[in-house]
Amino acid sequence: MIIRSLSVRNFRNIASADFIFDPKVNIFTGNNAQGKTNLCEAISVCFGKSFRNPKVSELLPFGTSDKETAIEMCFFFDNMNEKENVIQYTQKNSSFRLKFNGIEMKDAEKLYGALRYVLFIPEDLYIVKGDPSKRRDYIDFVSNMINRVHNYRLYEYNKALKQKNNILMNMSVYDTNAGIMLESWNETIAKLGVNVMCGRIKYFDMLSAAANEYYGQINGGNETLTMQYESSVMGERSFTADDFEIMYDIYMKRLRETADRELRMKYTVVGAHRDDVSFFINDMPAKDFASQGQIRSIAVALKLAEARMIKEKSDDVPIIILDDVLSELDEYRRGFIINHIDNFQVFITSCNLADTDKFGSGKIWNVHGGSFEVTEG
Numbered sequence: 385m386i387i388r389s390l391s392v393r394n395f396r397n398i399a400s401a402d403f404i405f406d407p408k409v410n411i412f413t414g415n416n417a418q419g420k421t422n423l424c425e426a427i428s429v430c431f432g433k434s435f436r437n438p439k440v441s442e443l444l445p446f447g448t449s450d451k452e453t454a455i456e457m458c459f460f461f462d463n464m465n466e467k468e469n470v471i472q473y474t475q476k477n478s479s480f481r482l483k484f485n486g487i488e489m490k491d492a493e494k495l496y497g498a499l500r501y502v503l504f505i506p507e508d509l510y511i512v513k514g515d516p517s518k519r520r521d522y523i524d525f526v527s528n529m530i531n532r533v534h535n536y537r538l539y540e541y542n543k544a545l546k547q548k549n550n551i552l553m554n555m556s557v558y559d560t561n562a563g564i565m566l567e568s569w570n571e572t573i574a575k576l577g578v579n580v581m582c583g584r585i586k587y588f589d590m591l592s593a594a595a596n597e598y599y600g601q602i603n604g605g606n607e608t609l610t611m612q613y614e615s616s617v618m619g620e621r622s623f624t625a626d627d628f629e630i631m632y633d634i635y636m637k638r639l640r641e642t643a644d645r646e647l648r649m650k651y652t653v654v655g656a657h658r659d660d661v662s663f664f665i666n667d668m669p670a671k672d673f674a675s676q677g678q679i680r681s682i683a684v685a686l687k688l689a690e691a692r693m694i695k696e697k698s699d700d701v702p703i704i705i706l707d708d709v710l711s712e713l714d715e716y717r718r719g720f721i722i723n724h725i726d727n728f729q730v731f732i733t734s735c736n737l738a739d740t741d742k743f744g745s746g747k748i749w750n751v752h753g754g755s756f757e758v759t760e761g
């Protein structure tokens with residue numbers, strides 16, 4: 385999709401702003417706390433949900449509870465680009481309405497399935513450097529983005545796991561019936577766990593290949609990125625989404641092997657909930673050795689890979705929002721992000737005007753106190 389225009393009224397520190405966007409690159413530059421992320425958030429609201437997850441009332445400008453927030457976004461779908469579509473978000477007194485081409489959307493979040501954007505925010509660096517749960521969540525997010533059944537499978541797995549862990553909490557290490565009692569839970573968990581792992585691995589190779597390609601482009605081909613799915617069940621064995629039966633047998637074996645430990649620890653110690661993803665730059669683990677710029681480059685490569693996957697697996701061409709992505713990157717890497725993300729409309733925010741030095745074509749806005757002034761077009 386291509387966003388043609390946006391108008392924003394009474395949204396956080398933005399009293400009034402109107403934009404006609406470039407179909408390729410849009411840059412917003414300004415000091416800290418001027419409204420750059422607020423603008424990104426205004427766009428995300430039109431997609432069904434703010435990425436900041438605020439209370440509705442927090443979106444109104446401070447001290448203006450009597451005012452109405454109004455955002456209007458006009459866009460084209462790429463596959464029928466002669467027709468302009470409109471999303472209108474209005475909010476008053478802590479309740480909001482979202483209309484798509486004049487029709488009210490009862491479940492705003494459903495819009496996200498139909499319209500997609502890919503977002504980088506600085507918190508995404510934790511996908512690379514944070515704890516394993518961040519990476520699992522990210523892989524689950526990507527898997528669910530392509531196949532909406534994934535979250536349901538994950539939910540079923542987590543529910544069964546919780547029930548089994550509750551039973552473990554109430555069991556004694558001396559319980560002679562423990563093995564028999566846990567066996568049927570293990571069967572359920574192994575089946576659901578394999579489902580989750582297969583759902584992840586199905587798109588993992590695609591994500592990893594695209595991320596590797598983008599990472600090479602970002603750094604000029606000097607470094608390679610590889611990603612590995614680390615399974616607490618499968619260990620060193622490689623597996624594909626077709627290995628369901630073999631995986632189930634190994635899963636059961638691992639659960640039996642760890643039964644004593646489970647009883648002592650009082651939770652399930654192996655399974656899909658303990659899996660992780662490792663990133664390697666030139667074969668060295670990124671978590672231990674990568675620099676700030678390299679970590680950021682991996683996160684950006686993942687986001688671009690995500691956009692490509694959406695494009696290839698669905699009819700949608702997502703827009704890409706990169707909030708505060710350029711800091712810590714050298715000139716070459718910034719230049720790539722500003723000028724070479726082809727095939728997508730991008731929105732980039734930056735504190736540093738120097739980031740736009742090597743700007744090729746597109747539009748730049750200066751952001752100051754919630755006002756946006758276009759400087760190039």
Ligand code: ATP
Pocket residue numbers: 395396397398414415416417418419420421422423442443444445446708735
């Ligand atoms: P940075 O470069 O530090 O990320 P930014 O330009 O992205 O800065 P924003 O996050 O967009 O900054 O926030 C701009 C200002 O808007 C901040 O000072 C913030 O406190 C303010 N702000 C947030 N919510 C509201 C609101 N509901 N009403 C008025 N101002 C708000």
Ligand code: MG
Pocket residue numbers: 420421422707708
């Ligand atoms: Mg910001």
